[in-house]
Amino acid sequence: MKIESLNNNKVKEWVKLQDKKYRDINNKFLVEGDHLLKEALKTGRVVEIISDDKAWETSGIPFYEVSTQIMKKISKQVSGTKVIGVVQKNGDGKIEGNVCLLDNIQDPGNLGTIIRSAVAFNIKTIILSNDTVDLYNEKVIRASEGMIFGLNFIRGDLALIIDSLKKDNYKIYGTDVNKGINLKDITFHDKIALIIGNEGNGVREELKRKCDSLINIPIAKSCESLNASIAASIIFYEINR
């Protein structure tokens, strides 16, 4: 039966998932649109599908037909969206392959873009500091182009995690615009853990001290720094080069 009322309890529950607090409590998040839903479906973690178009009904996953007005209410996009999936969060991921640690990344677009580039360049695990933006923010998921479903994610205290990575024979790389080694001169170890720092302040000093190598991407003097997702992606590229 089509849901028409904005006061419907399911509708209220879906709208709440726009907020991090409720995503944390319910362990679920929303994905919007055809492309992202398809990527999410591959994981088997889509628990509900919501649309104003019955064509989106698929066997096996509870489907809710709703009014276009309700779609607009649940969507974070100005022009609304055709289909929304409710997705179960992944449990804590495992650490495998090359790792990228994010030290207080604040911009959701940057986080999403780093995720997309990580998949492109064979990084398998992303570790988010406790103060990094929420992984399940709608803008993060959108900027990742669905690549959020292709990686392991862990959130925690980076200093502690770096210590355990070291015990597991990872070499720790950080970035430093002043005293790092020119990226093209770095010989990467076979187990890489790369720390990308906050947009304004870079990698925390406390974490820099734990690095085996500090990397510098040489840039023109007239430019203060690269965007964080650009710096990360260029280093990912060089690791694969």
Add this chain to the structure above:
Amino acid sequence: MKIESLNNNKVKEWVKLQDKKYRDINNKFLVEGDHLLKEALKTGRVVEIISDDKAWETSGIPFYEVSTQIMKKISKQVSGTKVIGVVQKNGDGKIEGNVCLLDNIQDPGNLGTIIRSAVAFNIKTIILSNDTVDLYNEKVIRASEGMIFGLNFIRGDLALIIDSLKKDNYKIYGTDVNKGINLKDITFHDKIALIIGNEGNGVREELKRKCDSLINIPIAKSCESLNASIAASIIFYEINR
């Protein structure tokens, strides 16, 4: 005298500059915040400074003290801003140094980030197709981190401009995820014009046919493509490597 009324004619004029149409008519645009204003001031093209704090008054440039409410009205940022500059647009730039051509880039964040990386990696001229997002969009200026003031910009018909670049001994490079040459195997010519394509569709076929080389950045099969500003920046990096 402090402006308090939202109906003041100057206020109305500034608010209109949020729209491309009025930026085009008046040949002016707005920059928000301390950092961007400082970069703009270096160009000598700031014609008015607006703030709710008299401390921003500097000699030589007309200063308008306004209420905080008016600042919020003129600003595109949710939390408002402390200072706004009205800047005269640059006339048509000249073509010099390495060139990046943008074929229908739609996302303002991507355009701003490409500009920032271009300055970092010594690209001197950016040529925007007529259908590329407006250079003076507030989000473009913000994502550029003020680097918009450090480059030559031209807007026009890319096919015609490419023909004239060729006559001027530029080699034309495009990107192609399917049939391009591996980026690391490219030997770049000393006069480079690189075309970056639209976020969804890449470089138009018509323009690809004009390229001397098509470049491919190898990525994992599980990832469809890189973000346009990431692809551009990795190629800029490789040109300088």
